[in-house]
Amino acid sequence: MNFLQECRRHCADVWEAYRHHPWIEAMAAGSLSPERFVFFQLDDGPHVAEFNRTLALGIAKAPVGHPWAKAAAHVLDDLSTVGELDEKRSLVEELGHPGELAADRWTCSPAREGYLNHLVRVGYEGTFAQIAAAVYPCSLFTEVIGARFADREIPGPPTYRRWADMYTRRTRTEMCAAHARVVEEAAAEGGPAERAALRRLYRRSLEHQVRVFDAAWGLDGEWPGGAVARAARAVGAEGQR
Numbered sequence: 019m020n021f022l023q024e025c026r027r028h029c030a031d032v033w034e035a036y037r038h039h040p041w042i043e044a045m046a047a048g049s050l051s052p053e054r055f056v057f058f059q060l061d062d063g064p065h066v067a068e069f070n071r072t073l074a075l076g077i078a079k080a081p082v083g084h085p086w087a088k089a090a091a092h093v094l095d096d097l098s099t100v101g102e103l104d105e106k107r108s109l110v111e112e113l114g115h116p117g118e119l120a121a122d123r124w125t126c127s128p129a130r131e132g133y134l135n136h137l138v139r140v141g142y143e144g145t146f147a148q149i150a151a152a153v154y155p156c157s158l159f160t161e162v163i164g165a166r167f168a169d170r171e172i173p174g175p176p177t178y179r180r181w182a183d184m185y186t187r188r189t190r191t192e193m194c195a196a197h198a199r200v201v202e203e204a205a206a207e208g209g210p211a212e213r214a215a216l217r218r219l220y221r222r223s224l225e226h227q228v229r230v231f232d233a234a235w236g237l238d239g240e241w242p243g244g245a246v247a248r249a250a251r252a253v254g255a256e257g258q259r
Contacts, residue, residue: 020202021201021202021205021206021213021216022154022198022201022202022220025216025217025220025221028217028221029220029221029224032221032224032225032228033224035228036155036158036162036224036227036228036231037162039228039231039232039235040231040235041054041058041231041234041235042162042163042166042231044235045167045172045174045178045182046166046167046170046172047173048172048173048174050174050178052113052114052175053237054234054235054237055113055175055177055178055181055234056110056113056115057233057234057237058230058231058234059106059109059110059119059181060110060115060119060120060125061126061127061130061230061233061234062106062130062230063103063106063119063120063121063125063126064120064121064122064123064125064126064130064131064134065126065130065133065134065156065230066099066102066103066106066121067099067103067121067122068123068134068137068138069137069153069156070093070094070098070099071138071141072137072138072140072141072149072152072153073090073093073094073149073153074090074094075138075141075142075149076090076141076146076149076150076153077090077091077094079145079146079149080146081146084146085196085199086146086150086196086197086199086200089192089193089196090193090196092189092192092193093189093190093193096189097187097189097190099121103119103121105184106119107119109177109180109181112175112176112177112180113175113177123135127230127233127240127241128233128240128241129226129229129230129232129233130230130233132226132229133223133226133227133229133230136152136222136223136226137152137153137156137223140152140219144219145204146200147200147201147203147204147208147212147216148204148215148216148219150196150197150200150201150204151197151201151204151216151219151220151223152219152220152222152223153197153223154194154197154198154201154220154223155220155223155224155227156223156227157190157193157194157197158194159185159190160185160186160190160191160194161194163181163182163185164182164183164184164185164186164190164191165186167179167182168182168186201216201220204216
């Protein structure tokens with residue numbers, strides 16, 4: 019059993035809550051409402067920008083010429099913040115929500131802001147390997163969404179299929195594998211304290227991932243007076259007419 023397999027075993031409760039979240043299971047079953055889908059995409063806009071910021075901080079801390087840094091630079095070039103936000107904007111427009119997809123933390127849900135703050139803090143304070151451990155659970159969308167839905171029908175709007183296919187792209191799968199290699203190497207070379215730190219970061223990122231799906235599933239993750247839930251509910255109301 020390698021280190022990440024060990025982490026998954028020790029975090030089995032959180033991993034299963036992430037992998038089989040009601041939001042994901044509803045998409046598989048054809049019962050995910052457009053408003054819940056739109057909520058997730060709108061709430062994910064700020065995450066794209068801050069996740070990429072964390073990758074950039076990791077590049078600055080990685081050894082010169084390290085394969086992880088090359089993979090991260092490829093993500094930032096091939097899947098740029100602007101490009102990914104444009105893709106998400108297209109998804110929500112297909113479901114009847116015109117308008118801008120925000121890219122700052124002032125517009126996201128409390129659950130999402132907590133996740134962003136966690137990632138960026140690790141980016142500034144953590145080591146190169148700790149950054150890889152913190153962002154790895156998010157990159158596991160390649161498994162939780164991409165691989166799971168690659169060869170199966172997704173009932174509902176074609177938009178759902180387009181979104182799932184985003185996580186089958188080679189750029190993303192290679193980045194996920196690069197995170198895993200860095201974490202495994204750090205765990206093998208580090209002592210108990212380093213392994214414990216990597217394990218904590220992995221678990222906390224998993225926990226945050228579950229919380230942001232909770233927010234999208236319940237449509238109740240808004241700050242008082244927030245706009246994301248109102249916009250998502252407007253999509254739901256439009257679909258019922």
